[in-house]
Amino acid sequence: MVDAPQQPERISDAEHAVMEALWDRAPLTASEVCDKVCDERSWSLATVKTLLSRLVAKRAVVTEPDGKRFLYSPGIARESYVGTESRRLVDRLFGGRAAPLFAHLAQADALTEDDIAEIEALLKELKS
Amino acid sequence: MVDAPQQPERISDAEHAVMEALWDRAPLTASEVCDKVCDERSWSLATVKTLLSRLVAKRAVVTEPDGKRFLYSPGIARESYVGTESRRLVDRLFGGRAAPLFAHLAQADALTEDDIAEIEALLKELKS
DNA sequence: CGTAGTCGTTTACACATGTAAACAGCTAAG
DNA sequence: CTTAGCTGTTTACATGTGTAAACGACTACG
Known part of the structure; x- marks a missing residue:
């Protein structure tokens, strides 16, 4: 190696x-x-x-x-790339926490009805 | 001007x-x-x-x-910078939709209990 | 009054990035 | 066989970025 x-x-x-x-x-x-x-x-x-x-x-x-x-x-999975990049952004701009990012998107009206519905569904799933 | x-x-x-x-x-x-x-x-x-x-x-x-x-x-507000950068990322990696970003974070275990709770609260507020 | 420190400005230089032409090797068509 | 057309590789060059020294102006201490 x-x-x-x-x-x-x-x-x-x-x-x-x-x-x-x-x-x-x-x-x-x-x-x-x-x-x-x-x-x-x-x-x-x-x-x-x-x-x-x-x-x-x-x-x-x-x-x-x-x-x-x-x-x-x-040579690298998209998943992995997207993961690194998202992490980078969340670390740099939101102190590594995802919630502030979400709050920001919400406040900036960057969330569509569909987004909200989907996120709700995902949340429900996370708690099961 | x-x-x-x-x-x-x-x-x-x-x-x-x-x-x-x-x-x-x-x-x-x-x-x-x-x-x-x-x-x-x-x-x-x-x-x-x-x-x-x-x-x-x-x-x-x-x-x-x-x-x-x-x-x-x-000379620029942090809000505004954060907004542009978040938008850039969401556009480049998630087709401009926030839900896939959220899904990705969820799947990558990048969400803490607190994040989830906060996001839930924000969602509730959005629907009021 | 000189000189050491502190400013902002200029200049420097290596590496990354965007963008592409030039070139060398090969194959397929005349 | 020559040549037009593909390859991938090499070279090019402007601009952006990271990182910093050099320089010129000024002030405050001795």
Whole structure:
């Protein structure tokens, strides 16, 4: 084990868009990834290739050879990424407590009727 | 009005630490800010001065002359910053909906008993 | 009156990020 | 066989960020 712990390296905004494409469907080739993201963000294929390389370097994306080219797949679960990022925000802005975040969203009218209903349901489940 | 809309410029991680100091108490001099943050992050006064300048440039911090030096105060409300950042996260990771964020926190055991109780109370209030 | 300390400002420099062109290798079509 | 078209890799360059030293102005102590 030369490489053991490997705390998750930070994924940038642009890189994140690429990850989303791969989380949605994988494995994909570089140009397939581009097809999925390039119109939205108006990137060139070159840009996507750079981002993919960087993600591979960070081990956030893994490759598998397919003939002469590569197929790219996520190297980390979306769950895990979302977890780290949410935790980061809650720690930085709400002292690590989730309730103040919730309070803030409520106060900012960021909660729809549906949100409220769903959260209520989840709460009920948590107490069972 | 030369300058009207001014969408909030991004505040970096290090800058954020300085903002927290000023949100906690203001106005402060540069070295007072340093006193509050420099041990935690082991920064030099020089670093704090740089961060303050950048924040002033971004208009996230405002200055008021006090004799020969400046007193620094937040130029944006913490509320507002927290709002933007929370929104960013919810948009990027949860499709703009708050319920999935909540679901995620619940599933990741990031909710304490107290959180749950508080959220329940808030929900009750929302429905009144 | 010099000089040590304290301000804010300028300059510095390495690394991250956004964005992409250039290049080298290979394959498929003429 | 040449060449157009894909690959992935290398190189590029501007801007942002973390971190700080250097500098110039001023004040207060000796």
